[in-house]
């Protein structure tokens with residue numbers, strides 16, 4: 336121990352570089368680092384094999400573990416940023432690698448999870464996303480008309496904002512289409528809610544639904560004709 340008034344530093348007392356205490360500290364931290372490494376390997380194993388990525392048994396294998404929960408819900412990126420033709424065309428549109436790279440040429444670039452995206456940008460080979468929702472060829476479907484007439488994404492695709500990998504949110508059977516085509520009013524939303532991930536019908540939906548039927552000029556009579564969906 337030094338005396339409080341000891342000010343002469345030119346001859347520090349000789350001490351071994353690592354005393355017994357330091358050796359113990361060193362051993363403990365080595366053990367700690369080993370545990371930490373095992374712990375974080377385990378944590379990331381758990382994370383990528385957890386219910387977060389497999390929350391719905393139906394989620395399909397995808398070339399990249401792309402999460403709608405991160406991108407659409409938490410980061411708040413608008414659906415139309417990646418599904419650009421959903422408002423105007425039958426087909427919603429899928430993002431090109433370039434769309435991903437507008438952000439990922441800057442952020443998260445060295446995660447192994449992003450490697451397929453970076454490879455695709457280098458090689459020019461597009462990513463091949465596995466289809467989740469698909470109707471047989473003999474059925475005609477159009478996104479644009481539904482979006483224009485007050486049907487929101489989550490009414491047909493479920494809680495996309497909670498999904499890591501996308502799974503089918505609704506059965507997409509003929510009966511399911513017809514249930515809504517007979518009476519769309521309970522599902523209708525105002526324009527500003529179409530892309531909302533959290534919309535639920537308000538308690539006065541019966542009144543609002545009737546008003547929105549008139550507002551959008553929805554004509555029900557032909558909606559159940561075979562030729563509407565089988566052309």
Ligand code: HEC
Pocket residue numbers: 397401403406407412413414415416417418430464465466467468469488489492495500501530532
């Ligand atoms: C940053 C880009 C991005 C944004 C933003 C985005 N998506 Fe996607 N979306 C993708 C990619 C990539 C896929 C393909 C991978 C998959 O199916 O999970 C996809 C797939 C889907 C699918 C399944 C397509 C199929 O094969 O049937 C639906 C449904 C969907 N998105 C809905 C939405 C909705 C609703 C929003 C807005 C709330 C949204 N997406 C926002 C990139 C995006």
Ligand code: HEC
Pocket residue numbers: 399400401402405406410412417430434435436437438439442443446448449452
């Ligand atoms: C507007 C910016 C933006 C766009 C566009 C974007 N991302 Fe991301 N992405 C991010 C950010 C920010 C994170 C980090 C999220 C976090 O950890 O909170 C991220 C994380 C990721 C991850 C790591 C896993 C995860 O979800 O944490 C993957 C994989 C990924 N993005 C793939 C893609 C793909 C594929 C596309 C194109 C379809 C894309 N991203 C488009 C901003 C973007």
Ligand code: HEC
Pocket residue numbers: 414415418421425426427428429468469470471476478481482486487488489490491492507529530
């Ligand atoms: C009325 C129901 C309905 C609504 C509303 C709806 N979708 Fe879809 N979506 C479908 C069906 C059905 C398919 C499969 C289409 C097919 O196989 O031809 C599909 C397919 C998709 C696909 C795959 C690409 C494609 O077009 O086939 C994406 C992406 C998608 N929807 C995104 C969205 C987004 C984003 C919204 C909201 C702006 C939305 N959808 C609103 C029923 C709907």
Ligand code: HEC
Pocket residue numbers: 470474475476477480481484486490491507508511512513515516519522552553554558563564
């Ligand atoms: C949640 C409600 C809802 C669901 C589910 C739904 N639709 Fe629709 N659909 C509508 C509404 C509302 C319109 C617009 C009616 C109008 O033109 O005023 C529409 C219009 C259409 C049209 C255009 C009709 C025209 O005027 O030419 C087609 C085609 C169609 N739907 C096919 C389908 C198919 C196929 C499915 C199932 C895969 C489906 N819809 C599921 C509500 C729905």
Ligand code: HEC
Pocket residue numbers: 470471474507508509510512513516558559560561562563564565
């Ligand atoms: C609102 C859209 C819609 C209307 C209207 C509609 N269908 Fe369909 N139909 C579908 C969809 C979606 C499928 C494919 C999914 C399925 O098989 O349930 C389908 C499938 C079928 C199939 C094939 C069934 C199978 O097992 O492969 C037949 C046959 C059929 N429809 C006949 C009709 C007839 C007849 C009418 C008129 C009375 C009609 N549909 C009206 C949407 C519609």
